[in-house]
Amino acid sequence: MMQAKIVVGALLVFLTMMFSSSPNAAVELSPEMNSQMIDTALQKAKSSKVASEKIVTLPKGELVLARTVVVPAGVTLRGASLSAMPVLKIWQNESIPIVRMGSDTKLENVVLDGQKGKYVNQRHNGIEIVGTSASQRVRNVQIVNSQVRNFGGNGIYMKYTDRVRIAGTTQAQMMVSNIGYAGIIGYSANNTIIQKVTVRDIGVTGQLLAYNIALTEVYNSKLATSVQAKVNPRSDGALITDSYILNNAVWEGIDTHHGRNLVIQNNTIVNVKNAIAxxxxxxxxxxxxxxxxxxxxxxxxxxxxxxxxxxxxxxxxxxxxxxxxxxxxxxxxxxxxxxxxxxxxxxxxxxxxxxxxxxxxxxxxxxxxxxxxxxxxxxxxxxxxxxxxxxxxxxxxxxxxxxxxxxxxxxxxxxxxxxxxxxxxxxxxxxxxxxxxxxxxxxxxxxxxxxxxxxxxxxxxxxxxxxxxxxxxxxxxxxxxxxxxxxxxx
Structure with missing residues (x-):
């Protein structure tokens, strides 16, 4: 019997669980135990009224999970450093994301691995940031210095969001790679910042569509124009800057359909079928x-x-x-x-x-x-x-x-x-x-x-x-x- 630990602010959350003598405690825990451990720490952080206790730090090593990690409002989930990044995976389920983020949250120094080669499965996403509606958006989310890789759908999926920031200290430190459909995609996503991010190796040969970065909307031709604008409005406001957009033989690198108030600047685009659309x-x-x-x-x-x-x-x-x-x-x-x-x-x-x-x-x-x-x-x-x-x-x-x-x-x-x-x-x-x-x-x-x-x-x-x-x-x-x-x- 040993104790696995997750840091919540300056405190430790201890869970007594069975695992081998591996130096990385999280490696040998069952998916259910890993999920319970993280859920407990996140709920403790959510309930705290002390700002420093709203930060949950995961141990270095591989954590195989039974279900999606839901980061509640106001909480940061992170690895200890760039050299001690936890690797999160889902156990045999390609229809749920690894992480779902609420308002006022942050993900930092974490690796999310979908464990698959490139194929298309729109439900197989790394991170989902999804509001209830255009009037009830998820707001103020940061994804920093993390790696999102090997997903059949989308690396980072946004819908009904406002003020999401995806950024790296350098382009190598924030990377989305080996994705079937879209590296980063936003539907009705407002005021998005994508800065110093590498998005590479996107799309599946033989498919018609694939995007490194796309900001768009869900369009329903059966809705009247005024209803469409209210229910599924355009993506409005974005800065896409200083990023590497690489290796997409299928379709488009940086894309917007019907976007408004966008700045696309200082990006390096190489080996993309249609570079900017x-x-x-x-x-x-x-x-x-x-x-x-x-x-x-x-x-x-x-x-x-x-x-x-x-x-x-x-x-x-x-x-x-x-x-x-x-x-x-x-x-x-x-x-x-x-x-x-x-x-x-x-x-x-x-x-x-x-x-x-x-x-x-x-x-x-x-x-x-x-x-x-x-x-x-x-x-x-x-x-x-x-x-x-x-x-x-x-x-x-x-x-x-x-x-x-x-x-x-x-x-x-x-x-x-x-x-x-x-x-x-x-x-x-x-x-x-x-x-x-x-x-x-x-x-x-x-x-x-x-x-x-x-x-x-x-x-x-x-x-x-x-x-x-x-x-x-x-x-x-x-x-x-x-x-x-x-x-x-x-």
Whole structure:
């Protein structure tokens, strides 16, 4: 007979249990005993009125559990340090999360292991943070310096949340990896911070969807628009910054459908099929899209930079081919002439390399159904080590009053190539789409963009052979060209 211990604040909770003489006491306890031990400690912390006693510290070692660990409101669950992290696993049950968190909680220095190779099972999640409804959210949750790995569903699953922070002291110390569907996903998740996190090895070959990070909503086409906005509102407010988004051959790296007030900045994205997607909600039955994103800034991100392959020890391969760099799309039903625009969009100072698009609608930066967007200061395919196909910047359909200013584009390959191009119709200055005739709107602004730019070895721009881009290429038919209009300014 020996005693296992968990620290609650400055106190010890002792449970007398049978186990072997292993130096890690928790290793040999039964799943039920481990769950009882943690539940007892968490309830003691919950009932305490002393702040220091609301911290539960788990011992180093492997803890196999019989059920989900529920962290009650106001309590911190942690390992002693980064070098003494407990490893939590669930015993033979892939339909429940390992940890469920309430409001005002914190998880720190803990490893959660789903124990499976990649497959898709949406109920097999690492951490769940789920409110009752949009009016009863789980608030003020922190997940810090932890590892979440080997789950068939989602690493971290949020729904009806407000002010969740997922962060590492370094990117290596907060990692979500080997996940079947989404590394971090939020439905109706407000004011989310994802900072210095590595999300890697996402998706299952043969599946259609997988996300490193996604902020979206549960959309029900049977609900009226006003009811949908109340019951399942958009995700509103997020900062996704300084993170590593790696190895997703299936679908999208950083994604929002219908998100609002997002900043996506300073992220390193390598080996992801579609690196950044800021888009609307796609309806079933191929009838179009609804609910565009609003007020999204995408700045200072690095996509497939050669130095990042080296730094992160990643290899280029056909499996992990990127086909679109940054995609922004508003909404349009196929039966409607007019779009519902993505507004408040800024795509600034990103570096995008090695985008091997498979059609003329792919390339470095793709814009569709936007109004008043700014695309400025971006660098597309300046390195000699990769290749970008078809387009540096593509304006597909229904873009209004876009400012394309001060971008630097290198060599684009795969015919028909264009550095900046219209790849569709109705790109002009009018709020609604004109009929198929020449439009009068003042359209877009094209200014101070350069092609054939390269880099010096120190990373600075080499403008020796650069040429000013004086036109937006329009390889469409005459009737389509007549609905596109822009102004060139030196």
């Amino acid at each position: 800021v888009v609307s909600i796609t309806l079933a039955g191929d009838v179009g899209t609804v609910n565009p994103p609003q007020n999204v800034m995408i700045r200072n991100n690095r996509i497939n930079k050669q130095s990042d392959y080296v730094k992160l020890r990643l290899a280029k391969s056909e499996k992990f081919k990127t086909v679109r760099g940054i995609v922004v799309s508003g909404a349009k039903l196929k039966k409607s002439r007019d779009a519902v625009y993505a507004t408040g969009i800024q795509v600034l100072n990103n570096q995008i390399e090695n985008v091997q698009a498979v059609s003329i609608y792919g390339g470095g930066i793709l814009m569709q159904s936007t109004f008043g967007a700014a695309v400025s200061g971006n660098r597309v395919q300046l390195e000699p080590s990769g290749r970008t196909n078809y387009n540096g910047i593509a304006l597909t359909v229904n873009n209004k009053r876009t400012a394309v200013i001060g971008n630097y584009i290198g060599k684009i390959v795969a015919m028909p190539t264009e550095v900046i191009a219209f790849r569709g119709a109705q790109n002009n200055g009018e709020w609604n789409n004109a009929k198929w005739s020449k439009v009068s709107g003042y359209g877009m602004v094209l200014s101070k963009n350069y092609r054939d730019v390269t880099l010096f070895t120190d990373g600075k721009l080499n403008m020796g052979k650069a040429k000013l881009v004086t036109r937006i290429a329009d390889p469409n038919s005459v009737v389509v060209r007549n609905t596109n209009k822009y102004t060139f300014k030196k």
